[in-house]
Amino acid sequence: MARVRVQPEDFDLSTEVARLRADNPKTGAIVTFVGTVRDLNEGSQVASMELEHYPGMTEESIERIIDQACTRWPVHDALVIHRVGPLLPRDQIVLVAVTSAHRGDAFAACEFIIDYLKTEAPFWKKEQTPEGARWVDARVSDDHALDKWEK
Template sequence: MLHIAVQHEDFSVQDEYDALCEYNTEDGAVVFFVGRVRDLNEGEHVTGLSLEHYPGMTERCLEKIVARVRERWPLTRVRIIHRVGDLHPADQIVFVGCSSPHRQAAFDGAAFLMDYLKTEAPFWKKETGPEGSHWLDARESDDELKRRWED
């Protein structure tokens, strides 16, 4: 089972967890990650974060990332929710969750999904702070994390 959503609305972590578990007696492991807006980034205060994307293209990219993760690990269920629009510190940005019969596959699958989502998914982020707004560049640290999965 796969669920991918790119949306303005907030999400309920409990509802997403419940969806990973509902009628699922074959999986012994459920792992999820929730990303939130921080109020400090690289030493600068953050008062807001605006996320943009290309509808359709973004979802297709996420589907391809999920196909790749499922080639590597036996994940039964995968759920990805990524918010777009204007967000504030402490707002939820992303939910990535997966279930598998075994814990290591679920842990590795969730980490892989986040690493590839951060580096390959077409989202553009503009951060706002006391000094104004600026677009965020890709981080080398995110690319380094992604490289651990390359063969």
């Protein structure tokens, strides 16, 4: 099973977790994170969002992030599904799922992956608001989230 999928189609959390559970009988923990489109960002209503990426480069970048997590924690498997294209509030954007023997390792690896995904993967987001279209800048808080992993 591919560890990285970048796609316009939605994903089904139950189906993806079932696939991960079937892969390794030694798995004792599966941790998932699902990110969704919010209807409010930086004080403005968000009618829709469009995500763009650089094909090939994006997948390679995410693979490197997963590899880093797998060297830091005893992870059995990891999966990142990231959607691109037009999305509406409440739509799923991203799934990060990690399996390991123990929950602590799975939680840490999952958090690490999403923290790096938010800052290191080449995605661009454009929101449609009442004030017009705007590109979403990286958040300082996302950069600060990386600080804990550098120690």
